[in-house]
Amino acid sequence: MSTTMSTKILCKDAEATALKLRLDTGLRVRLAARSNEYTKSTSGLAPTYLQANLVVLPSRYAADFRGLCARNPVPCPLIAESSSVGNYSSLKSYLPRLSTSSQLAAGLDLRTDCPRYNVYDGSRLSKAGVSAVTDEWTDDHVAFLIGCSHCFESALECAGFTVRHSVQDRTVPIYRTSVPLNPSGIFTGSTYVVSMRPFPKKDIERVREITRAYAPTHGEPLAWGWDALARLGIADIDLPQWGDAPLTEDGQQPLGTLVGDDNNVPVFWGCGVTPQEAIMKAPLEGTILAHAPGHMLVLDCREDDVL
């Protein structure tokens, strides 16, 4: 690499870092996403601001999807939806402490305010990672915002716990399970999807306690222990279906080399990929929109507002 090119890359990195630092509120992230000034993952952006998964469905599926969330609140915590069919700028909140749309996200445009989107034709991905869905949005679409686990991870870090994938700069490992979701209308036959973070056995009760309060963002773990893998129908801890494979604390070995170890006990939470899976498995027709993985909608409210 020539010195000139290397300097250019360094400059670009410095610019990117400066931009990231400037995106310190939900509103700033949304505006930068809207103008395409920012089109990357929202991980680490606007600390303490609540981030949400976005799912947009044709209105004929809205009641069944609302029911799916109501019947499976641990993996599918619904925090808000379009205030009316076709509305991309105003939300109905399900968070008890935040009643108005502007408390959630002022001046919102759900068609542009995620950094990246995926577009599906039924269950077939038709466009990956587009920067806006203005052309795809119709007056028959209904948006749903689902809580995400960034929220309780921050709380764990504040309490002095190490969230391993985070310090190792990896993506949280995510697994399909055999635990059935409670079906709702057209959404049948799906199962829980879970995320995993390892903790020492002695810390698990405290980890449960800290995350319990964050009910709209999955709340406390749904299972823990090496024996939980069998109960959840997870064949191999080293082969997550999404995210990066988990590692030992020193980052040198797969976590599966420590099966049974009390200092590295897998702890499983409900995961927002669950409703996406349920949608992909259902025989839906029409245009479905979602944020691209990791490119979430960042809100104006704070993580502690879900408490």
Add this chain to the structure above:
Amino acid sequence: MSTTMSTKILCKDAEATALKLRLDTGLRVRLAARSNEYTKSTSGLAPTYLQANLVVLPSRYAADFRGLCARNPVPCPLIAESSSVGNYSSLKSYLPRLSTSSQLAAGLDLRTDCPRYNVYDGSRLSKAGVSAVTDEWTDDHVAFLIGCSHCFESALECAGFTVRHSVQDRTVPIYRTSVPLNPSGIFTGSTYVVSMRPFPKKDIERVREITRAYAPTHGEPLAWGWDALARLGIADIDLPQWGDAPLTEDGQQPLGTLVGDDNNVPVFWGCGVTPQEAIMKAPLEGTILAHAPGHMLVLDCREDDVL
């Protein structure tokens, strides 16, 4: 049997029938239970009035139990709780359409208004079928009312469907499953308990649709089909853990003689025994109170008020 004795029995039956007919509102049932004029099962009493399962816990377990219901709303639909710790006469409603305690049950006394109660010392049954728990109730107790399936059974009957155990004058069969509950605090390691009603395969979508609306009383089925037994971990349809074994339509054979039959497909709903099981499995201490099985609390609101 002598003619005199037979006449006496007939008179007694006629009296009992007359009493049942007079108990045509929730209030009348509660007052008759309070005075011990009526001490039998509430099945068939006060048609259209909402009946509820009662669980009363020491206050230190209240938050965890509330969380258990919130995280598992299909088998544990919480419809109300004591408006404050120790309160046996006023309820906080979780039904969206009924906000005041008096809309649920005017002049309530939770210590006397079920026809029969069970008393537990921790998880040990210490008194079965007592007519009041006035002496056991303390100012540290919190009562929880959980929805029950009578509600959607009425709706199915109104729509012209046969609820088989009901026309056969038997108790609905209830099964333990291997599907894990989402844990909440001290309530860990429990599984769903489900009730079963057989329907012809062609009717299942309509049965799902009718019961879907009754979200606070378990809502739509959580599984259906002969293959659902394996998914739920139910070993034998003819050996329910509670209630009566299910029969063929003519009442002559166990339902299990028809495995695979499309006219007798098992349909499973979440069951209010689930929270009772979770309580019995948890390492609780102190005095726990509950209605005796079948001897429910009858409310002033109507079944359709949960819609």
